[in-house]
Amino acid sequence: MHTDQPTFFFFDYETWGVSPAKDRPCQFAGVRTDADLNVIGEPLVIYCRPPADYLPNPEAALVTGITPQKAMNEGLSEPEFITAIHNEMSRPNTCTLGYNSVRFDDEVTRYTCYRNFIEPYEWSYKNGNSRWDLLDVMRACHALRPEGVNWPENDEGNTSFRLEHLSVANGIEHSNAHDAMADVYATIEMAKKVKQSQPKLFDFFYKHRGKQKLNALVDIVNMTPLVHVSGMLSTEHQKTALIAPIGWTPIKALITIDLTQDITPLIELSADEIKDRLYTKRSDLEEGQLPIPVKLVHLNKCPILAPLGVLTADAIERTQIDKEECLRKQQLLQQHPQIREKLDAVFAENREFPTSPNIEEQLYNGFFSPSDKAQMRIIRDAKPEVLGSLDIQVTDPRIAPLLFNYRARNFFHTLTDQEQKRWLLHCRDKFEQELPNYMLNLENLGAQHQGDEHKMKILKAIYHYVEQLVS
Template sequence: MRVVGNRNFVQSHHLLTPHSKGKHRIVSSPDDSTFLFHDYETFGKSPSLDRPAQFAALRTDSYLNPIGEPQIFYCRLADDYLPQPKAVIVTGITPQVACKNGVTESEFAARIYKLFTKKERTCIVGYNNVNFDDEVTRHLFYRNFFDPYGWSWQNNNSRWDLLDVMRACYALRPEGIVWPENKNSFPSFKLEHITKANGTVHKNPHNAISDVYATLEMAKLVKKKQPKLFDFLFTYRKKQKLMTLINIPQMKPLVHVSSIFGDARSNVSWIVPLAWHPNNHNLLIVADLAADMSPLLELDADVLGEHFYTRKSNLSNKNISLPIKLVHINKCPVLAPANTLRSEDIKRLCIDRDACLANLMLLRQHPAVRDKVVKVFANTKPFTSSDDVDAQLYDGFFSESDRAGMNILRQTAPGDLPALALTFQDPRVTNLLFRYRARNFPGTLDDAEQKRWLQHRREILNTERVHNFLLEIESLAVLHQNEVKKMFQLKALCLYLQDLVS
């Protein structure tokens, strides 16, 4: 474990130069704003195709003091889905527990949507939520006819991810916090590891409410030990604020903290912005200044594109490593002025400042590289849609008229849904509506619809899937044969399967 002393966070704008005396004035979050810490436990890793098991949330004021009682919901499983056995072993939540204590997914989604949207200026926070929990939310709302996106920005709402805050704290201002290491001697940012190292009680990892409290404690820890860093990252979590840091014409370097750089590099590097993605204005094309610039300068756009979009194992030349990265400006990325990295941190993190500066000068001498990278991404292969409507959220936005129709669907009593005469432009809505009724209100299906649903279930719960499900349970049973609780959970999965296919 690593413990470092305490020092203030200061930053200025000098090029790749350690911090100077200039300071940014950061205004803390207004008193009427709140944080909503939240977490999902799910029955699998796929936000689109797997299902939520449990949700928990706790609201705090802008100073991280809890407001009101924690909220905990379970979600019943529909009968066209098989949980991932490993997920059940991790969370300890069996389908039987979720079904006994839970509500329909429709009601589950409605409760969460109300929590997210009932109070203006809510910052919705989690731990790795941008890459997982927020995707679970989006797909949950999509399946149940709520706006998949508005909850995170309407009424001055926002979102924030404490995982990247912890990574940034380790890289930029580690003082005052104990940093546990993993088996490879790199810092571990697993919530259960970092809470334990810093003396926070976290009795039930992978229990939603336990993880919510643990995330809150980590936020308090950073706010206490590194308040200026906390305020900076909070202020610059939004796209509009981040845009003020980005200067493409001058190729102004920035510090970027992200898992794309890997544990061995402490998830941090200097980057330089090159251009905006030609087809997605939320994507910033950058170059990693610690990488070799030769491929970017020497290869043409077609070859660069092939290397960027092809798995390394499938490339003819596996030795080429591209310095190009994409930063999702709407996903709370950690960006900061280049000089935020202090001299002692540059040394501690083994960053070659001279090499980075040389690469920056090289890129500035070849401004045409911007046009090249734009061409690389202009030739992006078309998005491949899934055949499963549950996984078609990102096929496109719904029209105003379809969204209005979906609002009517949500407000209609279940028994009146079959007689509802609505026409939708997007075929996804009609397919979703059938599944929505079958999963949440099966009693509303007529004979023909029941046969259609039975056929759908047979396709989902096919022989191969059931066989693989049982094989995984057998494998886990061997691994956990001496653990009573886990063996009970595996037996519960077998019983659940019997009920589904009988």
């Protein structure tokens, strides 16, 4: 295959928990396709051994069916695991994509790279590379051009965008949901379905997945309305809104106003009042208090944005968006320039989020400098035996503690006696803190699934694994 041809790399992780920062991957599956979504090359399916200072969430194992024993027996060490994945994702002209991958799986890749001294971002933008996510494309297809795809409903009577529901409704084999490879093939088949049924929509959102192309759609001066589809929006309008872009935050998020909502608070309230109300949960608003109709759109997270023209008469009927009323509100915004000033003031200071004391959750505390990146490459390439005595000059305070954890988890035999004691003490403290609640949860799950032989087998396996781990 000619390496310059653009390809898709479809992928999925199964993990031991729901937090990409705190939890660990247990399985990865990925396969490459050509631009027409035909599979090329062999699939990559690998397991990852759980680290010695980590308690796998039993709920996750019940979903995936993967026991810690299976991952230990068949898995790679985390550095080997992420290296194999990174090699695929960083091949030139690769568009890496999954289902809900921007919010979850891409974060797993980044955090796992970070723990293992691989640059966490470059795989997704260097050498003609990019990333994409099919979940919001499915939402957009449903809201704007639903023909040709079957749309299943969930118990609440709303459309279900769960991959296993969509694939069953569309006759796609998905008997093994939450097996990473089954999920990958189901994602490819759903992508094909949209590409065949609605080729223009598919191609438009594919071309507009990166921030340069998305930026070209944005007209802040005139606040030209855009169609936006997002899981954060209400089902009332099929997860769709007409938004008016009005400014940028200091970290380059697009500030937009949701024209499907009441914009009165933006006119009547001061900047401070807007800020207070914006960060108050809707459920905590007093009776009669309107929510602030503002949404931040991150152009580097493959958001769905399109010109007003995609709202055909059919799409308007489906989404129940009153286009005329939205345009009237846009004119009202133009008559109140102070709204822009107020929102600039609201977002002028970045909100301070508390920093986790755990070094491994501090990926977003800052970028590594070029010289630190060079030192990290030396760490990656070094033989395990010399890691303790490497003469490296780093400025970032995260690197030294990350290096100790990296050595202790993956090359315990290379630690000095003193270092081994330090690591075992860390494990003991961590388990003493976490075990009481963990075992209680395990017991509750056991009581809950007493009649289910398969689930009880998994829970018992976890119990035995943890018993051995902490002994």
